[in-house]
Amino acid sequence: GAVVSQHPSRVICKSGTSVKIECRSLDFQATTMFWYRQFPKQSLMLMATSNEGSKATYEQGVEKDKFLINHASLTLSTLTVTSAHPEDSSFYICSLGTGGNEQYFGPGTRLTVT
Amino acid sequence: GENVEQHPSTLSVQEGDSAVIKCTYSDSASNYFPWYKQELGKRPQLIIDIRSNVGEKKDQRIAVTLNKTAKHFSLHITETQPEDSAVYFCAASFHTGTASKLTFGTGTRLQVTL
Numbered sequence: 001g002a003v004v005s006q007h008p009s010r011v012i013c014k015s016g017t018s019v020k021i022e023c024r025s026l027d028f029q030a031t032t033m034f035w036y037r038q039f040p041k042q043s044l045m046l047m048a049t050s051n052e053g054s055k056a057t058y059e060q061g062v063e064k065d066k067f068l069i070n071h072a073s074l075t076l077s078t079l080t081v082t083s084a085h086p087e088d089s090s091f092y093i094c095s096l097g098t099g100g101n102e103q104y105f106g107p108g109t110r111l112t113v114t
Numbered sequence: 115g116e117n118v119e120q121h122p123s124t125l126s127v128q129e130g131d132s133a134v135i136k137c138t139y140s141d142s143a144s145n146y147f148p149w150y151k152q153e154l155g156k157r158p159q160l161i162i163d164i165r166s167n168v169g170e171k172k173d174q175r176i177a178v179t180l181n182k183t184a185k186h187f188s189l190h191i192t193e194t195q196p197e198d199s200a201v202y203f204c205a206a207s208f209h210t211g212t213a214s215k216l217t218f219g220t221g222t223r224l225q226v227t228l
Contacts (some may be wrong), residue, residue: 008167032213043218044158073148097213101146101165105157 002028004096006106008029013084013113020080023094028104032097033077035069037090038108044093050077084113116141118206120219122181128227133151135192135222140185144206146214147180151200152221158203162189194226 003026013019023033031052036044048058048069056069068080081088089112095103117140127133139147145166150158159187164171164178164187171178177190191198 034213034215043220044216046215048215049213049215080212091155099213101163101207101209101214102148102160105214107157108155110155 001043001102002026002096002098002104004094004104004106006094006109008109009107010110011112013111015085016083016114018082019084019111020078021092021094021111023077023079023106025075025096028072028096028098029096030071030096031074031099033034033071034095034097034103035067035077035079036093036095038093046057047079052077084111086113089113116144116206116208117218118204118217118219120204120222122156122222124223124225126225126227127194129194131194133189133194133198133226135189135202135204135224136186137188137219138184138186139204139206139217140209142182142185145206146207146209147178148205148207148216149157149176149178149189150203150205150218151199152203161202170218191224192203194224196226197228199224199226 005024007022033050035047038044047062048056050056050071058064071077093108094106120137148163152158173191180187202222205216207214207216
């Protein structure tokens with residue numbers, strides 16, 4: 001299957017600052033990528049669908065101005081959490097959609113906002 | 115949109131026993147049903163999936179059944195081992211020919227005791 005990497009794996013930032021998370025597809029053209037958020041002991045919740053060369057589609061309740069998604073190439077999608085607050089602390093996971101049914105998940109990024 | 119319910123939330127079995135996790139979905143258009151295993155701090159790992167044109171699928175100790183009429187699907191793990199201990203998520207999606215969104219269940223924490 002496709003190989004997806006994320007960077008950083010862990011990040012700690014101060015409240016009010018912005019954090020960028022990178023999601024890379026290493027061996028597959030990533031036309032579509034998905035961003036999920038997972039709070040402790042909870043399920044994965046889809047935040048947005050990222051399409052190469054176009055604007056991301058956000059799920060209901062997800063603030064597009066707070067969670068900026070850029071997908072300018074077929075190998076990289078980025079999620080920027082702007083003006084982060086402690087309630088944004090979570091596990092952020094991206095996945096690659098290959099056009100088939102299966103999604104290939106990145107290893108996740110643990111964000112802690114102090 | 116799609117809603118996926120999953121039961122039980124926690125499940126404790128003795129090594130060698132079977133474990134069954136059940137999910138229901140709401141959108142009759144959903145046609146792809148994967149199951150994921152997630153260990154603490156790791157990405158979800160696909161363990162088995164089933165498509166709507168199939169009623170049952172088996173892979174060694176793992177099997178999945180689908181009842182489209184009742185909108186139920188279940189994961190069966192036989193001869194459980196301590197390394198099966200993890201959180202399991204079911205999911206559902208409707209595949210349209212391009213990458214499709216997954217809706218996850220709430221998760222089941224499986225504990226296999228010696």
